[in-house]
Amino acid sequence: MPCRLAAIGAVVATLTALAGAFAYAGGWIAPDRLTAQTIINQFQRNAGLHEGFRRNHAKGVCIDGYFESDGAAASLSSASVFAAGRTPVIGRLAIPGGNPTAPDGNSAVRSMALMFTQPDGQQWRSGMNSTPMFGVHTPEQFYQQLVAAQPDPATGKPDPAKQKAFLAANPESQALQAWMRGHPPASSYANTAYYSVNAFYLVDANGRRQAVRWSMQPELPYAPVTAAEKGQPAWLADDLVHRLEAGPLRWHLRLTLAAPGDPTDDATQSWPDDRKQVDAGTLVIEHASAQDNGACRDVNFDPTILPAGIAPSGDPLLAARSAAYALSYQRRTREVALGAH
Template sequence: MQHAFLTRTAALVFALTATAAIPARAEEASTAEQTIDVMNTLFGKHAGIRANHAKGAVVEGSFTPSKEAATLSKASLFKGPAVPVTARYSNATGVPTIPDGSPNANPHGLAMRFKLADGDMDVVTNALKYFPVATGEEFRDLLTAVSKSGPDAAKPTPVETFVASHPAAGKAGATAKTPTSLGRQTFNGVNAFLFVDVAGKKQAFRWRIVPVDGEELMPPDEAAKQTPNFLMDEIRARLAKGPVSYRVEAQLPEAGDPINDATKPWPDDRKSVNMGTLTITKAVADSAEAEKALLFMPNALVDGVEVSDDPLIDARVQAYAVSFGRRSQ
């Protein structure tokens, strides 16, 4: 069962691109370019569309900080009144028509842009509790292994060999399940970042975006019966009736908890600080047009929040930039 997620992904890949071949890696190609090359082969090239998390819905709202937040960080985000937020829900894969209830649409994502006087700040989360791999190179290699593990691949397949030496790769996908609503799903920041307070003290943390109404998940067989756009349609209908709110939490590690390895979640009993409330109030009128200009970058931060030494952060930044450049051409 631990390989189920990767098996489903491989099946989707070969259903879509049975005759495709991974481009030969040029010596000068960066890891980010190689990663996007593999994604484009796995999921196809779709003009103007993201290489991953292609299907989505852009929404707007606001963030109101808690009183405790300012004790952890001097960031302007936590100092004053509510600030405007633009966010995007999304499905996994680079397939813009993937059914919302497909197991391959997991993990669903939530990317947020907080619009502050001293600059925009981005937070990128998804429903995984931890990531399959720890570095950009490993992520590239995982995707490549999946691309070579079709039904005719010799045993052990490349992906089975990869998972044997990367245990989280076979288990991480199972931590994300289809929700009844995107407003009822918990989203996690799998990478650690650092708060900096007014005295210069640094505190590692990971984001958790927790629905105020509670998480509500759907069995796979029930998800498979839903209409192809049920999550995207439902969140728009829900917002037309009223706002959707989340607690923005910062999970804090204890001594010995790894800061630089996204494959290793911190125990659930670690302290989580309520940093404030994210309130989504409306879906934008033309999501397809609005998302063209949106590039959410994990390192787009303001004074008081910093990147940690997790190597996956920079890997994501580089890959997102490559994807944006290609879809903007």
């Protein structure tokens, strides 16, 4: 029984880390008045208050480079980022959680956040996770998950019984659990694939809309994380810097096109593997820098900041993410202004 409960705890901890990446906060979240403050305060109860840092994905590293479009997606979207040529990019690689000093091995999930700035000044901001689907799809589920993962003061760890109850009440989480069991985390930020999880629409010059999800697929071959790496507190950033010393790192932006009937408003449901894909170009990362003073420090990677030619779907988690990021941004920047971090 203890081993079984430990396994349940590990699953819910992973799902909670994922949910933290897409928390619904800001304004009124549900008819029963679940507020932004309630959600963000719960983040702080779970991880502790670390002033000046993001309330989730607190530990990360800034990156910069460019996106080289090959023009293959230009017929799908009027956004100039898809026209043949280069677009400058600022980004961030991170792990979930609100503790900026947490060991890298504490999480099986990584994230990539990017800001593309077009020549006309319009921006495309995207936040991706290293899983192609999500564990919950409603604000209520997310909040319940956070509460279930709150550490017990007596043990410093979540209550396994509460976590087991959450999983039993939310079978939608099973698809993500199954995927993660078959996909151990990669050994590096650089050989990890990152997924939009939510659906969006590409809009062409004539107003035609195509539902898509996207991913960044690394050119470096996948290799699973080793036990030795897990034992190092900050190997992900160190490894990234070391690899960049040898030259730029590259990912391919792969657009997956939805077919009629594919769900666009539920991130827990994946699309069939046979859906058409378009390789829209190459993300080239040239430099990494500490988040304390890097270019990504003051960027709110709100995924609903989109240029003309890209539009949000009806997935409720998109508006949720936007509001959550905004509130986290407000709190941490105020703390910095007052002398924190």
